[in-house]
Amino acid sequence: MTQMKWLAGAALAAAAWSGAAQAQTTLTMWYHGAGNEVEAKIVDQIIADFNASQTDWKVEMQSFPQAAYNDSVVAGALAGNLPDILDVDGPVMPNWAWSGYMQPLQIDEAAIANFLPGPKGYWNGQLYSIGLWDAAVALVTRQSYLDELGLRTPTLDQPWTKDEFMAALEAAKASGKFEYAFDPGMAWTGEWYPYAFSPFLQSFGGDIVDRTTYKTAEGVLNGDAAIAFGEWWQGLFANGYAQAAQDPADRDSGFAAGKYAFSWNGNWAAMNTLSQFPDTVFLPAPDFGNGPKIGAASWQFGVSASSQHPEGASAFIQFALQDKYLAAFSNGIGLIPPTATAAAMTDNYKEGGPMAVFYDLTKAQALVRPVTPGYVVQAKVFEKALADIANGADVAATLDAAVDEINADIEKNGGYGH
Amino acid sequence: MSSKFQRSNRAGWVMAGPAAVLIAGFVILPFFFAIALSFTNQRLISPNPTEFVGLANYRQLLGMAVLTVDPVTDDAGQVVMKDGAPEYPSLRSLTRNNPDYPHLQGMREWSSFDWGQSRVYILARDVVFLTAIVNTFIFVIIVAPVQAGLALGLALLINQRMRGINIFRAFYFMPVVVSIVVVSLLWRFIYDGDSGLLNNLLGAISFGAIPPVDWLGNPSTALGAIIAMSIWQAVGFHMVIWLSGLQTISPTLYEAGAIEGASKWQTFRYITWPGLRNTAVLVLIVITMQAFALFAQIDVMTNGGPLDSTQTIVFQAIERGYGKQDISGGSAISVILFVIVLSISLIQRWLTRERT
Numbered sequence: 030m031t032q033m034k035w036l037a038g039a040a041l042a043a044a045a046w047s048g049a050a051q052a053q054t055t056l057t058m059w060y061h062g063a064g065n066e067v068e069a070k071i072v073d074q075i076i077a078d079f080n081a082s083q084t085d086w087k088v089e090m091q092s093f094p095q096a097a098y099n100d101s102v103v104a105g106a107l108a109g110n111l112p113d114i115l116d117v118d119g120p121v122m123p124n125w126a127w128s129g130y131m132q133p134l135q136i137d138e139a140a141i142a143n144f145l146p147g148p149k150g151y152w153n154g155q156l157y158s159i160g161l162w163d164a165a166v167a168l169v170t171r172q173s174y175l176d177e178l179g180l181r182t183p184t185l186d187q188p189w190t191k192d193e194f195m196a197a198l199e200a201a202k203a204s205g206k207f208e209y210a211f212d213p214g215m216a217w218t219g220e221w222y223p224y225a226f227s228p229f230l231q232s233f234g235g236d237i238v239d240r241t242t243y244k245t246a247e248g249v250l251n252g253d254a255a256i257a258f259g260e261w262w263q264g265l266f267a268n269g270y271a272q273a274a275q276d277p278a279d280r281d282s283g284f285a286a287g288k289y290a291f292s293w294n295g296n297w298a299a300m301n302t303l304s305q306f307p308d309t310v311f312l313p314a315p316d317f318g319n320g321p322k323i324g325a326a327s328w329q330f331g332v333s334a335s336s337q338h339p340e341g342a343s344a345f346i347q348f349a350l351q352d353k354y355l356a357a358f359s360n361g362i363g364l365i366p367p368t369a370t371a372a373a374m375t376d377n378y379k380e381g382g383p384m385a386v387f388y389d390l391t392k393a394q395a396l397v398r399p400v401t402p403g404y405v406v407q408a409k410v411f412e413k414a415l416a417d418i419a420n421g422a423d424v425a426a427t428l429d430a431a432v433d434e435i436n437a438d439i440e441k442n443g444g445y446g447h
Numbered sequence: 448m449s450s451k452f453q454r455s456n457r458a459g460w461v462m463a464g465p466a467a468v469l470i471a472g473f474v475i476l477p478f479f480f481a482i483a484l485s486f487t488n489q490r491l492i493s494p495n496p497t498e499f500v501g502l503a504n505y506r507q508l509l510g511m512a513v514l515t516v517d518p519v520t521d522d523a524g525q526v527v528m529k530d531g532a533p534e535y536p537s538l539r540s541l542t543r544n545n546p547d548y549p550h551l552q553g554m555r556e557w558s559s560f561d562w563g564q565s566r567v568y569i570l571a572r573d574v575v576f577l578t579a580i581v582n583t584f585i586f587v588i589i590v591a592p593v594q595a596g597l598a599l600g601l602a603l604l605i606n607q608r609m610r611g612i613n614i615f616r617a618f619y620f621m622p623v624v625v626s627i628v629v630v631s632l633l634w635r636f637i638y639d640g641d642s643g644l645l646n647n648l649l650g651a652i653s654f655g656a657i658p659p660v661d662w663l664g665n666p667s668t669a670l671g672a673i674i675a676m677s678i679w680q681a682v683g684f685h686m687v688i689w690l691s692g693l694q695t696i697s698p699t700l701y702e703a704g705a706i707e708g709a710s711k712w713q714t715f716r717y718i719t720w721p722g723l724r725n726t727a728v729l730v731l732i733v734i735t736m737q738a739f740a741l742f743a744q745i746d747v748m749t750n751g752g753p754l755d756s757t758q759t760i761v762f763q764a765i766e767r768g769y770g771k772q773d774i775s776g777g778s779a780i781s782v783i784l785f786v787i788v789l790s791i792s793l794i795q796r797w798l799t800r801e802r803t
């Protein structure tokens with residue numbers, strides 16, 4: 030008899046539970062940050078808050094390791110199996126939008142009016158993705174190194190020129206205190222190369238592709254400015270300022286171990302460096318002739334084209350844009366909050382905070398990577414060209430080869446809809 | 448009433464059915480797909496329709512040309528000398544946007560040599576792919592005989608009655624069982640340029656006389672490093688095949704040889720080796736085909752670099768087909784690889800045929 034009662038109770042509970050679940054429509058979501066506990070905690074918190082805040086939608090998240098994320102989305106799209114909400118790396122978004130597996134967001138433009146430009150993902154004049162943070166790269170060094178080497182501290186208004194930068198590297202090399210003067214981060218193969226190094230090329234006056242038409246790379250990736258960039262880049266390695274083949278462990282801990290005088294690194298690594306060396310300074314990118322430049326745009330959220338409930342997916346994304354969540358990401362993993370009001374709520378980016386300089390850097394120097402569906406291929410071609418040049422390949426021939434490959438790809442794709 | 452043979456034949460088909468369906472679906476169908484796609488401009492994902500492009504993918508991959516360039520002459524017709532050698536016009540000025548040489552547009556130097564007064568350039572449309580073909584052939588030509596030989600040596604060593612011989616068998620076979628990705632990762636640490644095991648070992652036995660080498664970061668050592676590691680990894684597998692061949696040789700032959708007073712070499716030359724004939728054919732063909740499929744080690748250890756010194760055919764096929772979303776280009780590479788492996792297998796079969 031008690032058993033019967035227990036069974037009936039269980040059935041009732043099950044019915045109540047399924048009834049509650051039916052009232053809310055489930056939205057699935059994919060996220061690239063598997064393995065990062067702090068990040069997962071914040072995203073889980075946003076999802077829990079959103080699910081509790083209204084009765085229409087219930088978001089369920091599935092996390093992927095970053096290295097496998099893009100492949101998973103492409104495979105999912107081929108199989109017609111995408112979630113409602115997905116996150117996307119900023120420069121990749123145009124490719125996914127053009128390929129037809131993302132749809133424009135249904136978000137009130139007023140909600141993002143105060144955002145930095147980097148986190149806003151526009152393609153064909155429509156907002157497809159929006160980021161809860163931005164990322165920036167700076168020339169990381171220590172005040173004590175600058176003082177010892179007798180170097181001027183560059184500022185946003187007066188960054189180092191190319192000559193000053195090379196003199197700084199020469200001074201660091203001549204001091205004999207460091208294994209290498211400069212750590213560009215050669216061990217981080219993949220998107221790091223175009224993200225971190227193409228701004229150097231743009232500062233020289235070249236680019237990965239001609240942004241006026243997006244139909245050719247001829248003249249911008251192999252013009253005089255680009256060849257000057259290539260010669261400079263090769264010189265970094267040929268003259269012993271940097272190493273072309275870097276051990277990944279050295280990339281992660283080499284600066285902290287005192288192996289490098291200057292490290293070209295992102296704000297996500299800044300918290301560790303600061304705790305190691307309190308006198309760490311983050312210097313703006315050098316000006317190679319066409320103004321100092323750094324890359325913009327990080328991971329962003331968007332809605333898949335196959336979503337049955339785009340209004341729910343957009344509602345979730347808009348919900349996540351609240352300053353308190355933007356600040357939480359910043360405090361948790363050191364990312365740059367996209368609004369000034371959120372920045373004021375953070376420990377590191379508020380006025381006078383130790384990393385506030387990154388916010389200013391992003392505002393002053395950031396340039397998005399080419400906004401074109403062809404970027405996915407162009408990034409790979411650019412990465413290979415830079416690796417080859419660093420290893421001693423002929424600069425002009427390598428850049429010519431990269432131009433031909435990029436142009437052939439653009440042609441094969443009918444101009445990528447530009 | 449059907450014969451016994453036909454009945455069991457039907458049962459056989461039923462049993463083979465699942466495997467046949469899977470092989471048809473995942474091997475044979477993709478094979479024909481690859482051939483068909485290699486004549487189109489198919490992308491991995493694209494809103495554009497697929498178009499038939501004929502042999503364009505093959506022309507792009509295999510296009511080559513020879514160009515003879517005369518040295519630069521001054522107004523008097525004298526050859527201009529630079530650093531003690533005649534100066535030649537830059538190749539770039541001829542192959543890029545030069546209306547006089549439209550057929551060379553986009554070609555690059557693959558190699559060059561001096562012929563009398565002029566310089567001969569061998570140009571290729573896709574230098575990386577040609578490099579991949581050459582690297583793959585170097586890999587096969589070294590790996591096939593060395594791996595087969597080492598495996599035979601190991602098989603002879605462990606083909607004896609001795610206490611604990613199974614421990615040796617297990618040790619030699621172990622790298623085969625471990626995933627190639629894990630093995631490649633471990634060897635990346637072994638080959639590390641600063642603190643790798645290999646460098647430490649060489650430094651220790653030479654008392655520091657051998658400076659550390661960045662095995663995978665140096666274009667002249669990278670392919671060799673991968674060859675050595677690949678031979679080590681799969682040698683155990685072929686050892687087992689040789690071993691099975693050795694154990695099919697009747698012991699009475701050895702006894703007869705011993706009674707006749709045959710030396711160890713004579714025993715091997717006239718009893719063991721002829722008895723291993725069919726095994727040898729199998730091992731060589733399997734190693735050759737596996738060696739042509741070299742991919743995982745490259746993907747994990749070098750990504751084709753440095754300076755294309757470890758590009759291989761399969762790595763290029765996947766890099767283009769999936770990485771650069773160019774399925775048609777990747778398919779064309781697969782078809783070329785298929786033709787290469789097929790012709791080599793046919794040649795091997797012809798060379799090792801039973802002569803009657």
